[in-house]
Amino acid sequence: MNWLKDKLPLMFDTGNAPRSLDIPIFPLHTVLYPEALLPLKIFEPRYMDMVKNCLKDDTPFGVCLIQEGNEVGAPATPHAIGTLAQIGQWDMPQLGILHIMTHGGERFFIEESETARDGLIHAQVVLMAAEATQTVPPEFDGSVAVLHHIIDELGEARFAQPLRPDDASWLGYRLAETLPLKASVKQDLLELNDSLMRLKILWEFLKRHGLVDPG
Numbered sequence: 721m722n723w724l725k726d727k728l729p730l731m732f733d734t735g736n737a738p739r740s741l742d743i744p745i746f747p748l749h750t751v752l753y754p755e756a757l758l759p760l761k762i763f764e765p766r767y768m769d770m771v772k773n774c775l776k777d778d779t780p781f782g783v784c785l786i787q788e789g790n791e792v793g794a795p796a797t798p799h800a801i802g803t804l805a806q807i808g809q810w811d812m813p814q815l816g817i818l819h820i821m822t823h824g825g826e827r828f829f830i831e832e833s834e835t836a837r838d839g840l841i842h843a844q845v846v847l848m849a850a851e852a853t854q855t856v857p858p859e860f861d862g863s864v865a866v867l868h869h870i871i872d873e874l875g876e877a878r879f880a881q882p883l884r885p886d887d888a889s890w891l892g893y894r895l896a897e898t899l900p901l902k903a904s905v906k907q908d909l910l911e912l913n914d915s916l917m918r919l920k921i922l923w924e925f926l927k928r929h930g931l932v933d934p935g
Contacts, residue, residue: 738846744770745782745833745841747798748791751906752783752805753893756824757880763817764792766840771807771818780804780825782845785907795839800830801848801911823880826850827910851915854888860919862932867891870898892918899925 746767752758762771774781783805789796804825811819826847833843856864864885871879884890896909896918912918926932 740831740844740846741804741828742842742844743780743782743804743828744774745784745798745802745830745843746770746805747784747786747789747796747841749786749903750783751785751897751903751910752803752822752824753897753910754803754824754827755880755890755893756803756897757878758783758805758822758824760820760822761817762820766836766838768816768818769838770840771810771820774807775810780806782828782830782843783822783824784830785903785910795835795841798830798841799907801827801907802830802845803827803910804847848913851889851913854915856886856888856891856919857916860888860891860923863891863895863919863923863926866926866931867894867898870894874898888915888919892922895919895922901925 746760750758762768770781773779781804782802784798784800784802786796787799804827805822806825807820808823809821813819828845828847830843830845833841835841867885871883876883879894885894892909892915896906899922901909909918909921912921923932927934
């Protein structure tokens with residue numbers, strides 16, 4: 721997929737060979753970000769089998785925003801870029817219903833995929849390079865204050881520990897997942913491989929909605 725290299729010139733770690741995985745894909749109307757917690761209710765047989773296999777082998781599956789289609793029924797078309805989901809806690813409160821808590825891992829892009837007879841998508845994916853660690857610049861201190869307010873409102877249990885609001889990448893992902901943004905915007909922010917640019921976009925959103933002092 722050369723178009724991805726053109727679109728995201730910083731997504732590849734040129735110093736190392738790209739790492740690839742074969743994983744099942746779970747298309748959702750939700751964007752999963754790295755280090756995010758995502759609770760899921762599983763009931764379709766294809767995804768029940770997927771979760772059982774992941775638990776047995778201690779392997780992740782991929783979460784991708786749906787580009788076309790629905791979560792239930794016929795296989796949906798996922799966006800090419802998604803995030804690994806590692807299963808943590810799980811519970812089966814009743815027969816045929818499985819509750820799981822997943823933790824967002826590395827981002828990936830789908831090189832190729834195929835759909836099994838049961839409707840489960842299997843994909844060959846390449847992991848994206850992690851963003852460089854950067855401290856939040858002083859001009860985005862207002863964004864940190866907004867996130868602290870969000871954490872107070874939602875509770876720390878809603879977020880994976882440890883909290884790192886001074887890390888530009890972590891702060892941007894947490895704001896992107898909790899602010900009322902369109903799914904397409906959330907996807908764009910996931911695909912972006914520049915933590916400071918992500919913060920700048922989110923800062924403009926916060927200013928536009930009167931959530932921070934524009935200065």
